[in-house]
Amino acid sequence: MSDYTKPLPVLTDENRPFWESCAAGRLSFQQCRDCEHLRYPISHICPECLSTDYSWMPVSGRGHVFSYVVFHKAYHPGFQGDLPYNVALVQLEEGPRMYGNVVDTPNDAVRIGDAVEAVFEEVTPEITIPRFRLVRKDGESKPIA
Amino acid sequence: MTGRSMRDRGAIVGVGATPQGKLPGSTALSLAVDAFKLALADSGLEKRQIDGLLTFSGQTAPEGQQNYLRLGETLGINPRWTGTMYMGGSTAGALVQQAVLAIEAGMATHVACVYGDAAATGGGVFNRAQGWGDSSAIWGFMSAAANSAITAARHMAVYGTTSQQLGEIAVACRYHASLNPAAVMRKPITIEDHQASRWVVEPLHLLDCCLVSDGGVCIIVSSAEHARDLKQPPVLISGMGQGYTTQILEREDWWYAPHQKVAVEVAYKMAGVGPQDIDVAQLYDNFTPSVLLWLEHGGFCEPGEAGAFVEGGRIRLGGDLPVNTAGGNLSESFMEGWLHIVEGVRQMRGQCGERQVAGAETCLVTGRGMTLNCANAMVLRKS
Numbered sequence: 001m002s003d004y005t006k007p008l009p010v011l012t013d014e015n016r017p018f019w020e021s022c023a024a025g026r027l028s029f030q031q032c033r034d035c036e037h038l039r040y041p042i043s044h045i046c047p048e049c050l051s052t053d054y055s056w057m058p059v060s061g062r063g064h065v066f067s068y069v070v071f072h073k074a075y076h077p078g079f080q081g082d083l084p085y086n087v088a089l090v091q092l093e094e095g096p097r098m099y100g101n102v103v104d105t106p107n108d109a110v111r112i113g114d115a116v117e118a119v120f121e122e123v124t125p126e127i128t129i130p131r132f133r134l135v136r137k138d139g140e141s142k143p144i145a
Numbered sequence: 146m147t148g149r150s151m152r153d154r155g156a157i158v159g160v161g162a163t164p165q166g167k168l169p170g171s172t173a174l175s176l177a178v179d180a181f182k183l184a185l186a187d188s189g190l191e192k193r194q195i196d197g198l199l200t201f202s203g204q205t206a207p208e209g210q211q212n213y214l215r216l217g218e219t220l221g222i223n224p225r226w227t228g229t230m231y232m233g234g235s236t237a238g239a240l241v242q243q244a245v246l247a248i249e250a251g252m253a254t255h256v257a258c259v260y261g262d263a264a265a266t267g268g269g270v271f272n273r274a275q276g277w278g279d280s281s282a283i284w285g286f287m288s289a290a291a292n293s294a295i296t297a298a299r300h301m302a303v304y305g306t307t308s309q310q311l312g313e314i315a316v317a318c319r320y321h322a323s324l325n326p327a328a329v330m331r332k333p334i335t336i337e338d339h340q341a342s343r344w345v346v347e348p349l350h351l352l353d354c355c356l357v358s359d360g361g362v363c364i365i366v367s368s369a370e371h372a373r374d375l376k377q378p379p380v381l382i383s384g385m386g387q388g389y390t391t392q393i394l395e396r397e398d399w400w401y402a403p404h405q406k407v408a409v410e411v412a413y414k415m416a417g418v419g420p421q422d423i424d425v426a427q428l429y430d431n432f433t434p435s436v437l438l439w440l441e442h443g444g445f446c447e448p449g450e451a452g453a454f455v456e457g458g459r460i461r462l463g464g465d466l467p468v469n470t471a472g473g474n475l476s477e478s479f480m481e482g483w484l485h486i487v488e489g490v491r492q493m494r495g496q497c498g499e500r501q502v503a504g505a506e507t508c509l510v511t512g513r514g515m516t517l518n519c520a521n522a523m524v525l526r527k528s
Contacts, residue, residue: 007282015279040394042279047395067302067400069294070347075287084347087286089295089400097394099281112302129283 004123006078011126015042017056023128027118029096031057040096061118062135063092070107090116090132101131110134152415153526155245155382156372158255159188159365160487165478166329167265168359173206176361177216177261184363189376190255195365197226197256199244201236201481205267216259226253233514234429234474235387236260237364237483238521242385244366254367260483261361290354292516293432294346296400300437301348304449308348311433312339313455314468315352315475318430320461322472324500329356330476353433355474362483364490372528380493383507384416384524393516405513406442408522412509413444416524420444423524424505425492426466427485429513430473436460439511440468443522462500470500482512486523493527 009019021028031038034051038059045052067089074080086107091097102110103119115135122128161183163176177200185192198220202212212229226247230236237260244256281287300306316336322328334352342351372379388404388411390396413419420443428439437451445466446454454460460468471477471488478484489510491497508525 006285007280009279009283018279047392067295067299069291069298070344071285071291072344072347073288073290074285076282076285079285082285084344085285087281087284087291099284099286101284112298131284 026058027061028056028058030054038095059094063090065114066091103131153381156369156379157490158367158372158375159184161363163361165360173261177259180361180363188365197253198224199240199258200229201260203262204264232519234482235512235514235519238512256366258364263359265359290346294349297434299400306452310452312336314433314436317461318469318473318475322476325471328472328477355479358478378494379528380490381526383526384412386411387521402517405520408520409443412522423509425502426509427489429482489525
C-alpha cells in the first residue's frame with residue numbers, strides 16, 4: 001500500500017529498464033547499437049538513424065541546470081502540499097536532457113548553470129523517481145551561454 | 146526553394162468574431178456557427194458559394210477530429226475541400242495557408258476557416274502535462290505556462306531579460322485592449338500591477354498569462370482575383386511560412402523555438418519584404434515570452450535584445466512597431482491566435498477606429514502552438 005498521490009509512470013516493456021535502473025540507483029538511457037546515439041525520451045527507435053537495435057547504457061547522473069521554474073500553482077492535487085516546488089530541465093553530461101526536481105535546497109538557491117547530480121527516491125515498492133541535487137562548490141558549473 | 150510563388154495570390158475576404166469571454170449556454174458548435182454567419186455577412190458572399198471548410202476542433206468540441214463533419218452538417222455545406230487540424234495556437238494560420246494552396250490548385254473557390262470553443266465555461270484542458278510516454282507530470286511539470294516559463298527563465302539567464310520587460314508586453318497589450326470595445330480585459334495596468342500579480346509558474350506572473358475564453362472566429366479566404374469583386378477592401382496574403390520542431394528534449398535550442406525564425410523568413414521572402422517594411426504586427430502571445438521570441442526571430446532586433454526592445458512603449462500604438470493592437474491573447478481574448486489574423490485584416494482595411502495604426506499597409510501575423518512545436522507567419526498587405 002502506498003499513500004503516494006502524484007502521477008506515476010506506467011510500466012511497459014519499453015520503459016521498464018529505465019525504471020529498474022532508477023530502483024538500482026542509476027540513470028540509464030537507450031544507446032543505439034548502430035550510430036551510438038544516446039537517446040531520451042524512451043523510444044523503440046533511434047531518432048537519428050531509425051535503427052531499432054539498442055542497449056541500455058548507465059550514465060553518470062551528472063549534469064547542469066539548463067532551465068528552472070518554480071510552480072506556485074498545483075495542476076495536479078498531488079502537488080498541492082508541495083507548493084511552491086521547483087522543476088529543473090537538466091542537461092546531462094552524456095547528452096540527454098530530462099526534467100527533475102532539485103531537492104535538499106531552497107527554491108531560490110538554484111541558478112541556471114548550476115552543477116547537479118541525480119539522486120533517487122523510492123516512492124512506491126515498484127517505482128523509484130530520479131531527482132537532482134546541487135553539487136557542492138568543488139563541482140563543475142557549466143557556463144550558461 | 147522551388148514551386149510557384151504564392152505572393153499575393155490569396156486574400157482574406159471575410160472575418161467574423163463572436164462576443165468573447167465567459168458565455169454560459171454557448172457551445173463550441175454554437176460559437177463556430179455564429180462566427181461563420183458573421184464572417185459570411187462581412188464578406189458579402191452567400192452560403193452556397195462556400196465550397197471549402199477547414200476547422201480547428203479546439204478544447205471542447207466533443208466530436209474532436211470529426212469537427213469538420215459536424216460543422217459541415219450543421220451549416221448545410223457539402224464542401225469540395227475540408228478537414229480538421231489540431232496544432233493549438235498555430236492552427237489558424239496553418240488553415241488559412243492551406244486554404245490559399247487549395248484555392249490556387251483549383252480545389253476550392255471560397256474557403257471558410259472556422260473555430261469555436263467554450264474553454265472558459267466548458268472545461269479547457271490547458272493544465273495537463275504534454276507529450277507521451279513517461280510524462281513530465283511525474284515531476285509536476287504540467288501546464289502550458291510551464292513551457293513558456295522554461296523559455297523565460299533561460300532567456301533571462303542567457304540574455305539578462307527581466308520580468309519588468311515581460312511586463313512591458315502585458316501593459317502594451319492591455320492598453321490596446323482598452324481601445325477595443327470587443328476585448329475582455331480593458332482596464333489598463335501598469336508594470337507595478339504586473340509585478341504585484343501572483344506567481345503562476347515562476348518566472349511568470351499571472352499577468353504574463355493569456356486569458357481562457359469562450360468564443361468563435363471565422364476567416365474566409367478567396368483568390369486575390371475574386372477578392373476585388375467582393376464587399377470588403379481586399380487584404381492580400383503576400384507571404385506565408387511555417388516551421389516546426391517536433392523534438393523537445395533531444396533538441397538543444399528547442400526553448401528558443403528556432404522554427405519561428407524559419408516561418409517568418411519564408412513568409413518575408415515570399416512577400417519580398419523584411420522587418421523594416423512591417424507597419425504593425427500581431428504576434429502570438431499565449432504568454433509574454435512568446436512575443437520576445439517573435440520580435441527576435443522576426444528580425445526586429447537581434448537575439449537576446451527583445452527585452453530592451455519592448456521598453457519605452459516601442460510596441461504600443463504610436464511606437465515604432467505596434468504589436469497586438471486589439472489586445473492579443475493576453476487581454477483581448479484567448480482565441481488560439483485566430484483573433485490575431487482578424488485584427489491584422491481589420492488594420493489593413495483601416496477599420497480599427499481608435500486603435501488604427503495610421504497609414505498601415507503591411508502587417509506580420511504569427512501563430513504558435515503545442516509545446517512551442519508549431520509556428521507560422523503571414524505577411525498581410527493592403528491591396
